[in-house]
Amino acid sequence: MEFLFLEPVFKEAIWGGTRLHEVFGYEIPSDTTGECWAISAHENGECRISGGSYDGELLSSLWKEKPELFGYYPGDQFPLLIKIIDAKQDLSIQVHPDDTYAGVHENGSLGKTECWYILDCEPGTEIVIGHYARDTKELESMIQDGRWNELIRKVPIQKGDFFQINPGCVHAIKGGTMILETQQSSDITYRVYDYDRLSDGKPRQLHIKQSIETIKTPFQADESRKVKESLEGADHTHFVSCQYYSVDKYDITGTFSIEFNQCFTNVSIISGTGTVNGVGIVAGQHFIVPANSGLCRFEGTLSIICSNPE
Numbered sequence: 483m484e485f486l487f488l489e490p491v492f493k494e495a496i497w498g499g500t501r502l503h504e505v506f507g508y509e510i511p512s513d514t515t516g517e518c519w520a521i522s523a524h525e526n527g528e529c530r531i532s533g534g535s536y537d538g539e540l541l542s543s544l545w546k547e548k549p550e551l552f553g554y555y556p557g558d559q560f561p562l563l564i565k566i567i568d569a570k571q572d573l574s575i576q577v578h579p580d581d582t583y584a585g586v587h588e589n590g591s592l593g594k595t596e597c598w599y600i601l602d603c604e605p606g607t608e609i610v611i612g613h614y615a616r617d618t619k620e621l622e623s624m625i626q627d628g629r630w631n632e633l634i635r636k637v638p639i640q641k642g643d644f645f646q647i648n649p650g651c652v653h654a655i656k657g658g659t660m661i662l663e664t665q666q667s668s669d670i671t672y673r674v675y676d677y678d679r680l681s682d683g684k685p686r687q688l689h690i691k692q693s694i695e696t697i698k699t700p701f702q703a704d705e706s707r708k709v710k711e712s713l714e715g716a717d718h719t720h721f722v723s724c725q726y727y728s729v730d731k732y733d734i735t736g737t738f739s740i741e742f743n744q745c746f747t748n749v750s751i752i753s754g755t756g757t758v759n760g761v762g763i764v765a766g767q768h769f770i771v772p773a774n775s776g777l778c779r780f781e782g783t784l785s786i787i788c789s790n791p792e
Contacts, residue, residue, distance in 0.1 A: 485749075485761065486536065486544070486551070486770040488529040493517035496681050499570030501660055505602075506566070506766030517567050520768040521748050523560035526669045553745025553773030559592075561791045562727055564748055564768060565663040566601070569655045574676040574686070575610060575634060578668070579696045580649035587692065588670050593649050595726050596665030599787060600643040601752060604658030608636040611645060612701035613652045622694050630675055635701065644721045644729075646706050650698030662750060664729050664789045672696060713738065715780075729789045738780045744790035747771040756782015 490508065498516025502508045508518060519527040523541040531539050536548075544551060545560045555561070578594035585591065598609075612635040615621035624633040634652070639659070647653050652674065655661060672689035674697075679686065709720045715738030719731040732738065734756065749758075751767045758780050763769075771778060780786070 483772050483775045484534045485758065485775075486772065487532045487534070488521055488541065488768050488770070489532040490768070491519040491522060491527040491529055493519065493527060496679065497569055497571040497573050497657070499568050501568040501570075502566060505660070508766060514570075515568065517565050519563065519565055520750060521562070521564035521770065522667070524563055524667050524669055551746065551772040555745045555791060559667060561667055562748060562789060563665050563667045564750060564789065565665070567655060567661050567663055569657055569659045571657040572677065573655045574673040575630070575652060575654045576671050576673050577652050577693050577697050578647070578649050579670060579672070579692070583649075583696055584668065584670050591670050592666045592668040594666050594668040594670055595648055595724060596663055597644065597646045597722055597727075597729060598655070598661045598663055599721070599729075599731070600639050600641055601660045601662055602641050603639055603660070606638070607656055607658045608638050609645070609656050609659065610634050610652065610654035611637050611647070612703065613697070613699075614701070615699050618694065618697075618699050621697060621699050625674065625690060625694065644708060646704040646722050646724065648704060650696055651701070652697055662752060662787055664727055664748075664787075666726050715739070723792065725792060727789050727792055729787065731785065731787050732780075733785045734780050735783050736781070739777050740780075741777050742771050742775065742788070742790070745773045746790070748789045750787045752785050752787055754782060754784030756780055756784045
C-alpha cells in the first residue's frame with residue numbers, strides 16, 4: 483500500500499520568521515511565517531495529497547471516502563493535526579479548552595490537547611508552562627491586575643525536550659524556538675495576555691472570560707516520562723500516550739524495519755535523508771502510513787517522529 487505524502491499549508495503570524503525555509507527548504511509566503519500545518523484535515527488549513535493514486539485530493543475527502551485507509555477509525559473528522567512552529571518572537575500567553583468546554587462554547591469543536599518536541603532553540607531560551615495561582619480567585623486577580631511576572635511559570639528548554647500540554651494548562655512558546663507539535667484537530671486558542679502588541683495597529687483579541695473558566699488551578703505538571711530503548715537500526719524514544727495520541731521518535735542509522743500496528747500512523751521527517759520502502763525521503767516531508775501497510779523499511783541516517791490516534 484502506498485504512503486500518503488502531504489502538501490503543507492503555511493500560516494503567517496506577527497511572531498513568525500524564516501526558519502521553515504532555512505531549515506526545511508519550504509516555499510514560505512513571507513518573512514513572518516509562523517506555522518507549517520504538515521498533516522491537517524482541519525478546515526482552517528487543510529493539506530492535499532502530494533503524488534500517488536490520490537494526488538491533489540483533500541485529506542478530509544479521503545477520510546470520508548476511503549475509511550479503509552485509516553483502519554475505519556471512528557469519528558467524522560481526521561483526529562490529529564501535526565505542525566511545525568517557528569517562533570521568531572514570543573507567542574501569546576494562552577490556554578486551550580477541553581472537549582466538553584469547546585463542544586458547548588465553540589460550535590461543537592474538539593478541545594485541544596497538544597504536545598511539543600523542541601526541534602531547536604537559541605541558548606538560554608525558556609517556555610511558559612503553568613502558573614503560580616493557588617486557586618481561581620487568585621488567578622482572576624492576577625490576570626485582572628496584570629501581575630504577569632507573579633503568575634507565569636517559565637522553564638528552560640534545550641533541543642530534544644518534550645512537553646505534554648493538557649487543556650487548562652497556561653503555556654506559551656518563546657522567541658527563538660522551533661517545535662514540532664502534535665495535537666487534536668482543533669484551532670481553538672484562548673489568549674490570556676499578548677504583551678500589549680499591535681496587529682494592523684490594533685491589539686489582538688484576548689479571551690479573558692474563557693481563559694479564567696478553563697485554566698486549571700492549582701497548576702499540576704504533567705508526569706509523563708519518556709522511555710528509551712535501542713532497536714536494530716534505530717534508537718527509539720516513546721514520549722507520551724494519552725487519551726488522544728501516542729508519540730514516538732526513531733533515530734535511524736542504516737536499516738530499520740517496523741510494522742505500525744495502529745489503524746494509521748503520521749510520520750514527520752525532522753532531520754536527515756533516506757528511503758522508506760525504496761521511496762526517497764528528506765527532512766521536512768510528512769506522510770501517513772495507511773492501515774495494514776505491512777512492514778516499513780527505512781534506510782539512511784534520519785530522525786522521524788510518529789504519532790498514532792488512541
